[in-house]
Amino acid sequence: MRKKIVVAMLLAFIGLAGVSVYLAIPAVGWGSAPKMPFASVTFIIGVMGSFISAIVYEILPPKIK
């Protein structure tokens, strides 16, 4: 159960980071603004969340009732 939660978290946060990189790339032209403002924030959250998965794996009990 713990493994499933951690894998799900990891995939979700890595996915968030990947999508954020795509959204951070400008829609038009090299020097224009990102597609979504503050895309870098969601990228940071995605990367940090991936590492939080490590904490969750270590702290969570193996079987969650």
Added chain:
Amino acid sequence: MESMDISVPRRAAYGHAEETPYRIRQAGVVWWGTVIALAGVVAFGIYAYIQQFILGDYVTGLRDIGTGGGAGWGIYIAVLVYFVGVSFAGVSTAALVRLFNLKSLKPISRMAEALTVFSLPLAAIAVMADLGQPERAIVNLLRYVRPQAPFFGTFTLVISGYLFSSMVFLFLSGRRDAAICARQPSKLQWFYKMWATGYTDTPEERERHEKVTWWLSMTILPLLVVAHSTLGFIFGIQGGRPGWFSALSAPAFVTLAGVSGIGFVIIIAAIVRQTLRLKKEINAEAFRFLANMLWILCAIYLYFTVAETLTANYAAPGHEAAVSQQLIGGQYAPIFWMAVGLLFISFVSLLLQFIRRSMSIPLVVMCGVMVNIAAFAKRFLIVVPSQTVGTVLPYVQGSYVPTWVEWGVVAGLFGLGTLVYVVFAKVFPIMEIPEEE
């Protein structure tokens, strides 16, 4: 290995029940004196920054490139790069210990992790100090930074990836010791219990911990190479800035980061060994390994320096050659040759020690100090000369001399880092508590 019963106070491996591991929570006159002195340095740094904030960046030595006859990036950016470099060896040492089971380096693992965690925020503060309106930077950087900019990688990967993963690493590796410290009633018991998060030292927990830290180490090492490389690319891909535009920028950044970081770890290990009387725990083997890594990295960096200098002076375009000539024979020559000399002396000393199979900890520490002075000087030489000389546009040669305000802020940053480290070492065991007999 029987599991710990943290609800019942027991004699700890470090001796009598009233004793604390590595003298945590036992602050004497010397410690308080050190803290007060460091707080004074930090206060001076804050005062200097307030002067800059109120009066404007004119009180610094920073000026517009070309039209202002100066450099827009100065000592603050050099300090940023220096602190990010120092943080390199911190968590990489801890990661290598876990991946390759380097028993001789295990005692210094936590010191190294703490170095990374405390030096990276100092780098971020150095950038903020460089900005005229830091609050705009915090909002607009987050809002507009794009992956095409190397600063995206530095800003996001260094902060979210590198710093955060190092904090996670330190947190997870400290849980066992936090659980041990939580056994003793004290004012900080709540803090230790919070850090321990229910750790009970069962075999299953230990196995899980080994697995997690192994995978964290595998992730952190390539991450920090990428993060440091993006920092190098900030300079290296600027085609319009002779002296910066170089394919060697990223690898040289990573290498010099290793040099300064390992040097700093050596210094910290020696200080902890001396002040806490841990000569048996932090023995010559740890210093021998670090010394060998240091001379190898010094050799690689000196090779990069020779390659760059030779290329720039042999057949490089005029502007590139102008920058290089200012470094080796012009206004920056004293700093350049001092840095190269210190790196060379350290390389030769440690190589001779390796060849003779001898070991002198004072020599290794001296080399650690020298390479850090050299690394700081080199960071200055990376940042400033390309702005004051050899510019592509027809400006006259400029100059940059930091003012007392900048030196004050820099001193405050070093003081802050040292203060936080000293307090951390008094609050939490700076080394892993040994297994109970």
